[in-house]
Amino acid sequence: MLKTFDIIVAADQNNGIGKNGVLPWDLPEDMKHFKTITLAVADATRKNAVIMGRKTWESIPERFRPLSGRLNVVLTTSRDYPLPSSVFRAYSLDVALDELSSEQYDCLIDHVFVIGGASVYAQAIEHPQCRKIFLTRIGSDFGCDAFFPLIDQRFHLIDRSSTHGQGAVPYQFLVYERQ
Ligand SMILES: NC(=O)c1ccc[n+]([C@@H]2O[C@H](COP(=O)([O-])OP(=O)(O)OC[C@H]3O[C@@H](n4cnc5c(N)ncnc54)[C@H](OP(=O)(O)O)[C@@H]3O)[C@@H](O)[C@H]2O)c1
Numbered sequence: 001m002l003k004t005f006d007i008i009v010a011a012d013q014n015n016g017i018g019k020n021g022v023l024p025w026d027l028p029e030d031m032k033h034f035k036t037i038t039l040a041v042a043d044a045t046r047k048n049a050v051i052m053g054r055k056t057w058e059s060i061p062e063r064f065r066p067l068s069g070r071l072n073v074v075l076t077t078s079r080d081y082p083l084p085s086s087v088f089r090a091y092s093l094d095v096a097l098d099e100l101s102s103e104q105y106d107c108l109i110d111h112v113f114v115i116g117g118a119s120v121y122a123q124a125i126e127h128p129q130c131r132k133i134f135l136t137r138i139g140s141d142f143g144c145d146a147f148f149p150l151i152d153q154r155f156h157l158i159d160r161s162s163t164h165g166q167g168a169v170p171y172q173f174l175v176y177e178r179q
Pocket residue numbers: 008009010011016017018019020021022023052053054055056057059075076077078081090091092093115116117118119120121123146
């Protein structure tokens with residue numbers, strides 16, 4: 001059976017997610033939230049997979065990549081793009097999901113998360129296997145040049161945290177689920 005996946009993203013009040021190829025904010029508590037969500041497994045013998053575009057891979061500082069404790073999957077159309085041997089290369093989102101659902105990976109992988117960037121989110125939110133969106137909504141405008149798509153009525157808000165970071169950069173953790 002084809003695995004389902006969740007999206008995890010942080011977006012500003014205009015749905016902005018990045019500027020000049022990187023995150024335009026520094027929110028350590030959101031990084032911690034990202035780590036907690038993407039590392040959590042129901043079955044301790046398995047790990048989660050994180051699927052990202054090649055540009056998002058490049059935006060992660062070398063000392064932090066691959067993201068530890070998770071199977072890193074990088075989408076690229078290039079066969080030659082250099083990646084560490086522990087990183088799984090896929091030529092499309094469907095190829096990645098097919099592979100993660102195969103006999104070889106199915107018993108090793110618990111949850112699958114799509115972690116960006118803009119081009120991959122746009123494909124993921126339209127994908128029938130997309131179940132939840134973990135959104136950190138940042139209540140400021142960062143003049144971004146990369147954006148998350150509109151979350152339409154197919155997705156319902158099922159959880160909202162209190163407001164964190166009162167002051168210059170307030171933010172909330174939201175969870176949407178596809179109905
Ligand atoms: N706020 C957040 O939560 C968050 C999270 C992640 C990223 N970001 C931001 O998002 C921005 C990057 O987004 P982006 O849209 O420019 O780049 P991206 O989605 O990270 O990467 C785009 C690249 O991924 C590959 N790709 C995408 N879809 C593919 C497919 N279906 N099949 C094969 N390859 C595919 C292509 O690589 P090739 O060109 O190699 O073929 C494409 O050029 C950055 O600013 C980053 O900081 C924000």
